[in-house]
Amino acid sequence: MKAGGKLFIIDGGLSKAYQSATGIAGYTLIYNSHHLALAEHMPFDPKKESTPKVSVVEKVKSRVMVADTDKGRELKAQIADLKELVAAYREGTIKERVE
Numbered sequence: 001m002k003a004g005g006k007l008f009i010i011d012g013g014l015s016k017a018y019q020s021a022t023g024i025a026g027y028t029l030i031y032n033s034h035h036l037a038l039a040e041h042m043p044f045d046p047k048k049e050s051t052p053k054v055s056v057v058e059k060v061k062s063r064v065m066v067a068d069t070d071k072g073r074e075l076k077a078q079i080a081d082l083k084e085l086v087a088a089y090r091e092g093t094i095k096e097r098v099e
Contacts, residue, residue, distance in 0.1 A: 006057070006058075016043075019043045023042070023043075024040060024041065024042065024043075025041040025042055025043040025044065026041045027039060027040055027041065028041065028052070030054070033060060033063040033064050033065065034059065034060055034063065035056045035057070035058060035059045035060055036056075036057045036058045036060075037054050037055060037056045037057055038054070038055050038057055039052040039053070039054045039055075040052055040053045040054075040055070
């Protein structure tokens with residue numbers, strides 16, 4: 001079984017041409033540090049509320065923070081480099097360039 005038995009397929013059956021048959025205008029897959037959710041959108045009607053129905057598919061056991069990502073590790077490395085640069089400046093190892 002792929003994806004632990006969970007599979008989302010979003011196809012052309014949600015296009016405007018099929019909305020009258022499906023009654024649905026599309027889905028949005030939402031992932032954040034709390035959960036994975038699926039928002040179901042209804043066809044737009046200016047006379048009705050158009051808030052999508054959101055269903056939580058899976059809750060995340062432990063939140064994924066920016067620090068846990070590849071970009072977070074890059075940022076930590078940049079912060080460490082900048083701290084080293086500031087320390088070298090304060091120690092006089094490097095000096096301010098005046099033109």
